[in-house]
Amino acid sequence: MSWAIILAQLPALIEAGGNLWEYINSIRSAAQQDGEWTPELEQQFQEKLNAAKLAPHQQPDP
Amino acid sequence: MRHLFTAPILAISMLSSCSTLKPDADPVVVHAEQSLAIAHETFEIFLKLDDANRDFIRSNAPAVHTYAEYLRVKEGNPPVQRNIGWVESALAVKNAYKGNRTPENRASLSTALATLDRVLAETQRHLDNGKSAVTKKGTP
Numbered sequence: 001m002s003w004a005i006i007l008a009q010l011p012a013l014i015e016a017g018g019n020l021w022e023y024i025n026s027i028r029s030a031a032q033q034d035g036e037w038t039p040e041l042e043q044q045f046q047e048k049l050n051a052a053k054l055a056p057h058q059q060p061d062p
Numbered sequence: 063m064r065h066l067f068t069a070p071i072l073a074i075s076m077l078s079s080c081s082t083l084k085p086d087a088d089p090v091v092v093h094a095e096q097s098l099a100i101a102h103e104t105f106e107i108f109l110k111l112d113d114a115n116r117d118f119i120r121s122n123a124p125a126v127h128t129y130a131e132y133l134r135v136k137e138g139n140p141p142v143q144r145n146i147g148w149v150e151s152a153l154a155v156k157n158a159y160k161g162n163r164t165p166e167n168r169a170s171l172s173t174a175l176a177t178l179d180r181v182l183a184e185t186q187r188h189l190d191n192g193k194s195a196v197t198k199k200g201t202p
Binding site: 011 | 082084086091098099102113114116134136146149150153
């Protein structure tokens, strides 16, 4: 699933800056056709959100 | 330096828009899902930057830290962080549209995504400022 690949690369992609096009080209070779999220991808995303709720960086100042 | 973080967002959008869609894929849904993923990751990256440098950013870029704390405020029932709540709300609207693809639900989804886009732009601005402040400090 092409979008799954992009999702996995997303943090690096956002911080890539000057190397952005290298990332894009490497991903585009793997990206075929985009589809809507499968139930598995949907669940994966919700699990990411749930994990974030408990993460230290998401907690306010004491 | 500002382009360092705004350019990736734009490029992701370009990458997404240049990709071909599967024949049965609804471009509205695909775009929404891409936007949700980008929004969440951007919030995460910004909050991780602030968290790794809390004391420094609180002192040297207070507006950045104040905004990070604003994103962290828990609201709703059950209470969840504001930034996560926004994504979850938009996710619910997206799924409502997926379940019933009416013009009304599509309009609701567009509104939810537009709101998310505005917050994302604000977050991107604070991410740029926070990164600049930390870079000047000399630590990663």
